Amino acid sequence: MRKITILLILFITGFTYAQTGSVVGKLTDKEYNNEPLAFANVLIKGTTKGTTSDFDGLYAFNDLQVGDYVLVFSFVGYETQEIPVTITAGNVSELNVTMSASAASLDEVVITTTTKRESETALLLEQKKAVTIKQAIGAQELEKKAVSDAADATLKVTGVNRKEGSSKIYVRGLGDRYNSTSLNGLPLPSNDPRNKNIDLSLFSSGIIQNVGISKSFNSSISSDVAGANVDIVSKEMSGKSFFKIGVSTGMNTQTTFKDFKTIDGSNWFGTVKNTHHQVRDLTVYSFDNSYSPNKIKANPNFGLSLNYGTKINISDESNISIFLVGSTSNAYNYQEGRSENIVDVGNVGTQFDTQTYDYGVTNMLMGSLAYKINNNNKISYNHLFIHSNSQTIEDFIGTTPDIGRDEDDNRLVNLILQTEVQNKLFVNQLLSEHKIGESFDINAGVSYNAIYNDEPDRRKNTFIIENDFNRTRISQNAVRDNSRFYGNLFEEDIAGNLNFIKYIGESRLENKGQVAFGYNGRYTKRKFDGIYFDHNFTSPRTTFVDVDNLDATFNQTNLNDGVFGVETSRGRNNEDPETYLPQLYDADKTIHAGYGDLVYRFGEKFTANVGVRAENVKMNVSWDTNIDFPGFSNNSEIALNKQYILPALNLKYQLNDKINLRASGSVTYTYPQFKEIAPFTYEGINYQESGNPGLLPSDNYNAEIKFELFPKKTELIAVGLFGKIIENSINRLERNSAVERDFTFDNSGDATVFGAEIEAKVDILDNEIDENKAQILSVGSNATIMHTDLKFNTNNTLFNYTGTNSQLEGASPFTINADVSYKFTNNDKETISTLVFNYQSDKVFSIGTNFKENIIEKAVPIIDFVFSHKFNKKIGVKFNAKNLLNPSFERYRDIPEKLTMNTYKKGVTISAGLSVNL
Structure with missing residues (x-):
């Protein structure tokens, strides 16, 4: 190394x-x-x-x-x-x-x-006392920084950044497949078949007590991780009963009150009438939705939330607490930019001017019921339902070598893709905590989760614009150029934890450590199917269309007259039942793990945590698609069965009451995900992606040392060094094919990650003016600098990598988060103003092959402003302004000329809200 x-x-x-x-x-x-x-x-x-x-x-x-x-x-x-x-x-x-x-x-x-694990101070004290290295951000800090959801919350933690345009987070350079997500310590399924982890933006700040990021590991958590485990702790009722109403509205400078397009068949609330297709006969045009988008004016964004909590006292030691949350929010976003596929100077593929219309809505219901039997026993049940819907129209106009190669330069290509995705997530958790005597604890939890992910009637069109004749016609380089797609995923996930803790000493408060042992189990089953209905035009060159009235072309009459025919990926024989069979894959994964963990204090200063985890992982994936991957048929299956013995070590030395020295080391693994294995092709507007059945798991070796200084109980200064070795790492790459942007996955080689992190929390001004008035000025930041090196496997016969090594995809060599906050209190009145800054340096967007260099995502500075004021204990207002600098988001090919391939702006989003506590 x-x-x-x-x-x-x-x-x-x-x-x-x-x-x-x-x-x-x-x-x-x-x-x-x-x-x-x-x-x-x-x-x-x-x-x-x-x-x-x-x-x-x-x-x-x-x-x-x-x-x-x-x-x-x-x-x-x-x-x-x-x-x-x-x-x-x-x-x-x-x-x-x-x-x-x-x-x-x-x-x-x-x-x-x-x-009170939602306050900054409580979480800081918890971090100081813990043996393992962990950071957390609580509800109090989320409110101060106007963090709207768990995804944004993770970005406030050292070493975390996000891939622009997606929900994926990267921790110390490691992306989705290297991280894990849990809710109250129990694992969560993904809401998207293309990702391992659930979209953290689905968890609004209203249901979050805190978000913990564990970047070093012990034997009690899942070992399918190398970046971090993100654990969301949901809110529980505490204090007096309350009922709170929140209303918000907002606007985007390049969207609100301007021309906007929406998908026909969708609606404002985000509900889908038919998630599955109704086609039973290819000679009948059985599609209810129009190909033509609806034209509207973009309304202001809107949000509504209702929170209720109460506690019912049964006796001095026993009570029942109830916490309920319901919310709905929506947002309109419009972007315009440029997209080009550049290999090098003079070798340019597609060139498009782009317009993207996106409407999203999220509805959420959460209930928490906790029964405190007495001071030693507690049982709680959590239910969470999240419904999200995104409606995106991508409208590209330009040139592409794949379409109209024999046309003259005065003819343009128009690509239109309309995609609606609906997610319904159901989470059910039953948790129990028991204190037996003075020195023994038992904690248990079980969960049943279900996710429905539907992509109903995704519509794609490809047209040729003939400017000389002021007309537009059908383009058909492939039958998939004009198509409709239905994709449906169902996944159920069952998990259970059982943990026994024996304190070493006479009691929990006076102990020299603890011995823990337990069991984690998880069973995940996924079923996915997708079917394309392609429109095969008889004479595309002479089939002219009105882009504002596409139903005049795509209708039953033209189907009857033979203008076009409808076929699936399995053909167009209407008498053959297999014609209507979708492309599909089924997958399941079973994990059984037992662990033992010892924490022991050697005197007052030194504490050691050593543990070992034995884990058995079985994965089965079967598929029936139209793809023949080298070495596998289009109707096949694979099975991966691995046993692991995984040690973990965490050390803490307390130099004095203010200084901690920490060190950690662990061995973990990374299993390939279902979609990374299944050879099913997902097609975007100008790219496609499919799995690789030959993928194998990776082995991860993790180490870290850290220095922590707590000048006061509310302050922290920390510096850390970390390193990782990933053997047989899995990466997304661009392969050579007839399609211009064709992506898959590969065990591309061994990777190393080295870096340093620094974090500080210090009050600059903490002034109590009198017994009723006080003011605080705080400034702060965290920063990470790191180096990643992926050495390509030169013996690979399937993919020809460009060069011998690369940075890891999504890993910014330098990131920083900083803010300045001023708080003034006067009795029940409170005013907070915060300026938040985030910067990520240039990073790899995708790894190049076949003499194509990497695509790089350009550095972007982001500044947000938050202002809130509480008039009294019952009424408050909030004002947010996000993305004040409105920078250009750009990607370029990693060649000396750094020619821009993609560019767009997101606009400034301004919002205001009112909350009333009844």
Whole structure:
């Protein structure tokens, strides 16, 4: 392994919220069988802060500075009580008091503390105490930075960036196949057959307590990972009951109120009437939707959310908490740009001016029901339903060597692709936590998830524009040029975790470590089928069309008259039942894993975590398509069965109360995904992609060291070095074929990753003006610099790589996230202004073969602005302005001239919202 010297010249300090906590509780009346006591006075001794209990006897003090307080409880005719309570950072202390005509005994006062894992301070303290290396961003920070979903949340963590134009994230240069996603510790299926991980943008910030990014690994998590495990922790009810309504609207500078196109048959709410085709006879034109898009004016974006939470107290130790969320949001986006396929100077393929219209809508329902049996036992059930719909029209006009080669230069090609994708995700989780005695825990969880991914009636057209004659006609270089496609995927996913923890010592609070062992199991089954209905024109050169009225051409009359015929990928014999059989693949994957894990403290400073995981993975993929991949027929199957013994080591040395030194090492693996194996061809507007049945798993070796300094409990400065070796790495590449952009996957060689990360969170100004007013100025950032080297397998006989090595796809050598935030509070009023900056350097978009150099994605700076104001505890407003610089997003071929292949702008998006807490 080659050693690389890394010089880090950027160091920007960070931000954090003030160090606060909360105290909540319930007052009961001993004289009336412990009924709730309403309208009792609760004061913080020595201050002017006070409140009264509500009809349910509940009270709360939020955003209290860390420290010791005395609460004074009083009610006419009852004994006044003064009870001390300690407020800790990021925590909610619960103090329940029984009031009586005589002073209550100490046994009638119950104080418990629960971690508030959505605050910045609580998560920072959790990071400080943990043995493993993990970062998290909580709901509090998401709100401050106007982060709308889990995908944007990950970009605020060191070493994470995203591939522009997709939902895929890259962690330390490693993309989708090298990462894993879970919800409350249980794995999630993908909503897209082309990806391993679910689209994180489906998880709105309203349902997130925090998002944790584990970039080093222990034996208790899935080992099919090399970049990071992203764990979304969903919100649970805490504190007083509430009902909150949020309404938002927004606009995009290059979209809103301007001309826009939508797909016929789609609707504003994103529901699809028929997800499967209705064709039973190729001589009958059985398509309900028009080929012609609808023309409208783009409306402003809209969002609505409803949040409700309550807690039902059964006894002093037992309660039931309920948290419900419902939301809907939509967005219109228009982009125009340029797309060219350039091999080198003078060797140019397609050249298009591009227009893209995209309308998206997401509807979400989530419910969390938690039953706290007592202080030692808890059972919770989480249900999540996400419905998302995207409607995209791509309209390209230009030239291509594949179409109209014998035409003169005054004739243009018009490609139109209309794609609607609907996802329905159902997540069901049952979790339990049990404390047995003083030193033994049992945690268990089981989940059943289902995903429906439908692509109904994707419509593609290819036309020749004859400018000399002011007319447009059908182009038919291939029958697929004018086609309709239906794709349907169903996947069910069953998973279970069982974890036993034995603390070494007399109790959980006073222990020298812990021994954990457990079992993880997962079974995933996928069924995918897709069918094309191609229009084969008899005389395409003389078939002229009206692009604003395509139904005048694509109709039953022209089908009857023989202007065109309809056929599938299996032919056009209407009497043969196989004609209507879709191309398909079925796949399943079973994982059984057992693990053991030891955490031990050698004195007060040194802690070691060593573990081992035994994992068995079985994958079966069968397919029936029209592709003959070298060495495999178009109707075949493969089976992969591997056993792994995977060690993991995490070390922490605490130099003092403020400084930690950490080190970690682990062995993991990466299995190829279903779609990377199945030889099914997915066609875009100017590219196609298919799987490789010959793929094999990769082996990953991971190492990291890290220095952490906590100047204060709210601050962090950290520097780390990391390295990875990936043997037999899997990559997406461009292969040589008659199609200009034809992509597949290959075990292209061994890869190494080395880099350094720096992160800082420091308050520049923390000024308490008086007991009611305070202001905080925070600045901060995290940065990553790294080097990736993929050495190509020179013995590969299927693909001819350009050169001998390359950077990894999607890996930015340098990334930075930074922000400046100002917060001012005045009693219940609060104002926050934040400026957020993100930069990713040039990175590889796709690896070149057959003498084509890599395609590079150009560096892009992004600046967002967020402003929020709370008028009181009930009413607040928020203003966001995203992509203020509105830079050009560009890709170029990696040749000295750096000729641009793709370019477009996204526009500035401005939004405003109102929230009311009833």
